Amino acid sequence: MKLFIRRLIGSVLVFFFTGCSIAAQPTGLRFMVFGDPAEYRAYKELVDAFRASQPEIRIELTHVPSASDYRTRLATEFAAGNPPDITLMNYRRYASFAAKGMLEPLGAYLDTSQTIAAEDFYPITLQAFSWQNEVMCIPQNISSLVVYYNRDLFDQAGLAYPGDDWDWGDFLQVAQALTLDSDGDGRIEQYGLGVEASLFRLAPFVWQNEGVIVNDPAFPTRLTLARPPSLDAFQWFVDLRLVHGVVPDRVEEAALDSESRFLNGETAMFLNSRRGVPTYREITRFQWDVAPLPMGKVRADILHSDAYCLASSSENKEAAWRFIEFANSFEGQSIVAKSGRTVPSLIQVAQSQAFLEPGKAPQRARVFLETIPYLNLVPVISTWEEIERTASLEIERAFYGDISVEEAANFAFLRTEEYFLIGIYSIER
Amino acid sequence: MPFFRNLRQKIKRNSQQSSISLILGVYLLGVSLLVFLPAAWSFGLAFFQFDGLTPPRWNGGVNFILAYSDQLFSLSVRNSLALIILPAPVRVLGALLAARLMQRRGRWIGWLRSAVFLPSAIPVAAMAAAGLWIFNPLYGPVNLLLQQLGLSPPAWFVEPLWAKPALILLSFWSIGEGFLVCLAALQDIPSEIDEAARVDGAGLGRIFVSITLPVVAPTLALLAFRDMILSFHNSFIAIFFTTAGGPYYATFTVTQLIYEQAFDLLSFGTASATLWALYTLSGLLVIGLYVIIRTWNIGITDEPFIL
Secondary structure, three states: OHHHHHHHHHHHHHHHHHHHHHHHOOOOEEEEEEOOHHHHHHHHHHHHHHHHHOOOOOEEEEEEOOHHHHHHHHHHHHHOOOOOOEEEEEOOOOHHHHOOOOEOOOHHHHHHOOOOOHHHEOHHHHHHOEEOOEEOOEEOEOEOOEEEEEHHHHHHOOOOOOOOOOEHHHHHHHHHHOOEOOOOOOOOOEEEEEOOOOHHHHHHHHHHOOOOOEOOOOOOOOEOOOOHHHHHHHHHHHHHHHOOOOOOOHHHHHHOOHHHHHHHOOEEEEEEOHHHHHHHOOOOOOOEEEEEOOEOOOOOEEOEOEEEEEEOOOOOHHHHHHHHHHHOOHHHHHHHHHOOOOOEOEHHHHOOHHHHOOOOOOOOOHHHHHHHHHEEOOOOEOOHHHHHHHHHHHHHHHHOOOOOHHHHHHHHHHHHHHHHHHOOEOOOO | OHHHHHHHHHHHHOOHHHHHHHHHHHHHHHHHHHHHHHHHHHHHHHHEEOOOOOOOEEOOOHHHHHHHHOHHHHHHHHHHHHHHHOHHHHHHHHHHHHHHHOOOOOOOHHHHHHHHHHHHHOOHHHHHHHHHHHOOOOOOHHHHHHHHOOOOOOOHHHOHHHHHHHHHHHHHHHOHHHHHHHHHHHHHOOHHHHHHHHHOOOOHHHHHHHHHHHHHHHHHHHHHHHHHHHHHHHHHHHHHHHOOOOOOOOOOOHHHHHHHHHHHOOOHHHHHHHHHHHHHHHHHHHHHHHHHHHHHOOOOOOOOOOO
């Protein structure tokens, strides 16, 4: 009996350990991305092109649909000790990994590369991914927040398309003209505007009003939405919903979100970054285009950028770098740019036909390039994700009229203070 | 294969008792490796600062202070109690009523019983996705129906006041198991008792309250406690998919707090400290369950217990 049990335990353990060693065998590179099915296809194409050019390297693409689940998934994989070799990360999210030494700094790789050089990139993108004075990840894009608009709805209303220099007043006027209760039943069938009630969407409007979202861009210690210029912009943003009603209310937004409404042709304008393009290109029922954000006291916009990061625990860094290098070469960035997904971070690709593609929506793709001089960054702190999420909950409450903007600004400050305290900054203090 | 020959001889030679222990021994080994060890590990983590990335560092009881002083902690405990402890008896009572209605044999009864039970076989994630549609404030069938009836329906998952009731209603989807157990319990009541009561002039309601309920009460209590313990852990998926803890923390439960501490903040220490609270609550429920079993001798037969 004892002998049997000993054998049984032995065989279980043997099975256990051989199982482990099989799993631990190198299986080639793993590359993880997030995004809609249309975005996924772009990266699939990129990976296929890489396989064709360097068939000796095995690489496998993993895809997570939602950007917010993405970080949790990544954190879990890093904690489990088996993260993907290469991951695509937003500059608002990579800091929590960089702060823990989970990422391999890529500055030295970039400096010695024969294919790409730091000068080829728009400087602000490398700045966003510089962690303690070293380039940590290689940025793929330099997107901004723009106004996607349904051209057919503008035509039907007899409105001129948004100009390059429209301001808050014009914006509101257009949004009001496009908010329609066409059958007069008291319920609005078509909204002028769709926008997420979040800190990331509010921030560019605060900057346009010469306000700030944090007290010190280099070493922020608190949110500053309560300061007068910031608060005025916040109030203006909230009034879009509460006073002017050009944005769906909470129930309508929950029943059918604004992006779906835009895709259905029921919302005239939708605020989003370049990321929406691959999906919007599948729209067949109407024509659409992009316009710059309307101007406040000054012109300002917000950087949206993702980068290829290399896990410091990767066992195959050389091969992984070759993929990152390929993805950010003229050829690699052109492939993803053609899908519509990116505003390329390589200046040369951004100004090429691969990005500007005449004949394909959005026709005014140059809007993205013209916005570049006005881009601002949110702070790069390891706890920024939590700060944004917590503040956005309060902003949302104000947006839907549960609390005043003063209260929301104050709650957002109080509830995020701790995250500034425990956060690790991109520059040593 | 000397190993298997050996095994066959052993089994033949030993009494039935020891071969049962053998089978259960394997189970015990599995449970130890897959449940007890990880549980002990995560219990221990409460005393360490651990981000899953760098080695754990001892920090005494700080995690408990951090976890229990968090405003979200007491809120999430209250929400857990409201969303899990309170609905369980209602759910069990619903299962009993359904079972009572479908107790008799009839033409369509098999189909009806299947209809009550089948939803329990649907994965929670699918159920939650369906729930989002069913309770959609503008386009969902529930609200369209209520509107047809001339009512002005709530926005369910979107309103702080109605998000909890919506989740509780959604959880009725999975009363199938309880339904089966209730059905079995009801079949156990001798039909003579029912008939005698009817002869004495008792109505259906009277019979249900004075005879059926008292007889099946121990089973119901057992079911209710089991339901609570299970849904403490299982409700996470349904909530995460439908309200994600919102609107503004109205359905934010302890399990979600643990999830966010561990996988968003990578603070496994405080997550583990919070887990202690969850286990304490579950533990209290298990004690309640044990008391019920002992008091009414449910499930304890004359046969000797193996473990």
